[in-house]
Amino acid sequence: MSRLNTSILELWHARHFIKNSIRNEFITRVVRSRLGLVWIVIYPLAQVVIYAFVLSVIMAAKLPGLNNTYAYPIYLTAGILAWSLFAEILGRCLNVFIENGNLLKKMVFPRLALPTIVCGSALLNNLVLLASVLLIFSLLGHAPSFHLLWLPVLTLLTIGLALGLGLALGVLNVFFRDIGQLVSITLQFSFWLTPIVYNIDLIPEQYRHYIYLNPMSGIVQAYQSILVYRNPPDFWILLYPMIFEGVALLFAVFLYRRAIDEVVDVL
Known part of the structure; x- marks a missing residue:
C-alpha cells in the first residue's frame, strides 16, 4: 500500500507534465490536420453509417420502445x-512502453505517467x-434526459477496465511481442461479442450468459x-x-510493480 501511495504521490508531482502532454498531443492532432476535430468524430460515426446502412432495415424493428425514425x-x-473509449485506451496502452522506450531510459519521471497520459488523451x-x-441526437429529436448524469460513472468504469487490461498487457x-497481435484479433471478436450492432434480446436466452462474460457488455448496455x-x-x-x-487493476498494479524495472532493461 505504501508503494501505491508513493506512485500516486509521484503522479501528483508530475501533474503538470501529464497535463501538458495531453494538451500538446491534442493540439498537435488538431493543428496537423486540416479537418482538425472532425477526424475524432468521423471514424466512429462512419462505423455507425456503415452498420446502419447494412442492418437498419433488419434491426429497426428489433428495438422495442423506440419510435424514432433513426x-x-x-x-x-x-x-x-x-x-x-475502451478500445483506444487498451490499444494504446498495449504499446505505450515500447513506443516510449527511449524516453523511459533517458528521463526520470513516474513511468505510470505514460498510461495516465493515454487515458487523459x-x-x-x-x-x-x-x-x-x-448534438446529433438533439437534431434527430432524441434529446438526452437527466439520467445523462450517470455517464461520468460509466466513463470512469470504462477507463478503469481498459487501463487495468491495457497496463497488464502493455507490460x-x-x-512477448505476439501479445500485441493477439489482442488486436481479440478486440475484433470482442466487438461482435458485445451488444453494439444488435440487441441482446436477439441472442437465445441459453447463450446470453456467454455474452455477459464480456465485461463490456454490461457497460455498453448501461x-x-x-x-x-x-x-x-x-x-x-x-x-x-x-x-x-x-x-x-489489482493484477496490473502487481505486474507493474514486479516487472517495470525489467521492462526498462529489455527496452
Missing part, C-alpha cells in the same frame, strides 16, 4: 461511444465525440439505457464489470 443509428452510436477525444453525439507485450432509452442503468448488469475491473 432509432437504430442512435442505438449504434451509444454503443460505439463506449467501445471507442482518450478521455478528451471521447468528450469531443460525446458532445457531437448529443507483458514488452517481453450506455444504451441512458442515451437510447433515457433510463438509469441497471446496477446488477454493472456489478460483474465492476468486479472484473477491480481484479484487472
Whole structure:
C-alpha cells in the first residue's frame, strides 16, 4: 500500500507534465490536420453509417420502445461511444512502453505517467465525440434526459477496465511481442461479442450468459439505457464489470510493480 501511495504521490508531482502532454498531443492532432476535430468524430460515426446502412432495415424493428425514425443509428452510436473509449485506451496502452522506450531510459519521471497520459488523451477525444453525439441526437429529436448524469460513472468504469487490461498487457507485450497481435484479433471478436450492432434480446436466452462474460457488455448496455432509452442503468448488469475491473487493476498494479524495472532493461 505504501508503494501505491508513493506512485500516486509521484503522479501528483508530475501533474503538470501529464497535463501538458495531453494538451500538446491534442493540439498537435488538431493543428496537423486540416479537418482538425472532425477526424475524432468521423471514424466512429462512419462505423455507425456503415452498420446502419447494412442492418437498419433488419434491426429497426428489433428495438422495442423506440419510435424514432433513426432509432437504430442512435442505438449504434451509444454503443460505439463506449467501445471507442475502451478500445483506444487498451490499444494504446498495449504499446505505450515500447513506443516510449527511449524516453523511459533517458528521463526520470513516474513511468505510470505514460498510461495516465493515454487515458487523459482518450478521455478528451471521447468528450469531443460525446458532445457531437448529443448534438446529433438533439437534431434527430432524441434529446438526452437527466439520467445523462450517470455517464461520468460509466466513463470512469470504462477507463478503469481498459487501463487495468491495457497496463497488464502493455507490460507483458514488452517481453512477448505476439501479445500485441493477439489482442488486436481479440478486440475484433470482442466487438461482435458485445451488444453494439444488435440487441441482446436477439441472442437465445441459453447463450446470453456467454455474452455477459464480456465485461463490456454490461457497460455498453448501461450506455444504451441512458442515451437510447433515457433510463438509469441497471446496477446488477454493472456489478460483474465492476468486479472484473477491480481484479484487472489489482493484477496490473502487481505486474507493474514486479516487472517495470525489467521492462526498462529489455527496452
